[in-house]
Amino acid sequence: MWIGSEKTTRIPFQSSFKSRLIVLSSLGLILFASLLLIKQNTNSQSEIKTLENPQRLPQNLPTFSTKFNPSLYHTNGTEVIYQIPNSPKAVLFIAHGCTINAYDFWDKSPNCPHCTGLPEERIFVLQALERNMAVLTISSLGECWTFKREMENVEWIIHNWIQSNKLGDLPKFAIGASSGGYFVSALATKVEFSSICIMIAEGVFEQIDIPKNYPPTLFVHMVKDKIRASAIGSNMAELMEKEIEVKEIRCEEFPPDAGFLAKRVPGLETELTVKLIEVLGEKGFLDQKGYLKKDGRGIKWKEALVEKKLIDEKFELFRHINEELNLAFAYHEYTSLKNDEIFEWFESHMKGN
Structure with a gap:
């Protein structure tokens, strides 16, 4: 049957089968090529994202044998x-x-x-x-x-x-x-x-x-x-x-990371740092690449966490988190x-x- 035409023509079974096989094979090749292209694009985007953060952040703090005894x-x-x-x-x-x-x-x-x-x-x-x-x-x-x-x-x-x-x-x-x-x-x-x-x-x-x-x-x-x-x-x-x-x-500068914050601020729970990063995104404090638009001094992140009842007004680690946000923004800290x-x-x- 010719699509778009009212005329019907009978095609022998063997010829019809071969035609369909050719069409299916062609579609398969097209699908494989498309998947390969998507994978290459994904890898390229991953490589670009890595290059966008030139500052290599330490994954772990040094192990200190010395204790504070001032x-x-x-x-x-x-x-x-x-x-x-x-x-x-x-x-x-x-x-x-x-x-x-x-x-x-x-x-x-x-x-x-x-x-x-x-x-x-x-x-x-x-x-x-x-x-x-x-x-x-x-x-x-x-x-x-x-x-x-x-x-x-x-x-x-x-x-x-x-x-x-x-x-x-x-x-x-x-x-x-x-x-x-x-x-x-x-x-x-x-x-x-x-x-x-x-x-x-x-x-x-x-x-x-x-x-x-x-x-x-x-x-x-x-x-x-x-x-x-x-x-x-x-x-x-x-x-x-x-x-x-x-x-x-x-x-x-570098994009703030929940794990990074939790490791560098003693007493700060990872769960709270995850919520903090989420709130920074929700409130529009981060750009599309995850970098801060302003440092900790310039955004009302504490008020946002208080509003969501994640912390209270007497939160003792405010200065500590603020310092790390200033550090991520990398202007003066x-x-x-x-x-x-x-x-x-x-x-x-x-x-x-």
Whole structure:
């Protein structure tokens, strides 16, 4: 029968069977080719998705044998929290950013009942202790660091703490983030550090006289902050002109992941992180690729979870989760994701004083 025609023609059975066999075979080949093409497209999309996330995230946290056992004292109007491992090989001073303080680098313990252990800060301290560094944290006198009285204050505290603990023969390092990065860049003209790390800050080099013995300087910054990245490039060029060793580490954004959040925030249940990622998507806080449209400071994720009765208003891990969302957005946040490179930088400058 010819489709579209009223005329009917009888076709011999054998000829009809062969025709049908040919048609079926052709359809089979077409179907196989279509399936193969779909598979190739799926693989290509999978490969592209992998390439879209240039920052390789650690699947697991390092296994820490060291435990937090800090000592705390008050002097000159501020808090000093430190821990000295057995057989220390270096001293590391850490200057926090604005709204952070020394308590945020250490987990709550009998020795430090007010410590809060923010995820990125605590991981950094634990890895420093694992590498046998004596860690010293000091709270700024105000919300952020200042550069007159406070410079003299911290210089005095570092000197006396080193002398009291008989650490004077060890190399000294410093790292500062944001406001702490500006502070460390200036403090390095007063304290003889073997090397320093300035994180998410360009330093205050236009405001200081850079001495010839200024320490080797590592910049760790987030490339999404293009203005700061440009300023860091200019300051690196200036330091190189003075024959000071410099290096930079660039940090990229990544899509937040429930497993990643649960592993990095002690006490945070995986079930809640799964719900959090779902809520971020429902509320339109994520783009089509799963990246945050704004950092944790710019989205009302806590209110969304409270509304769904997943947490209450007194939720204690708000700052901890917020920090990890800031880290995923990668514009301005303390990061421990580059710890290996940072500690390799310090350990490559292990000259004593």
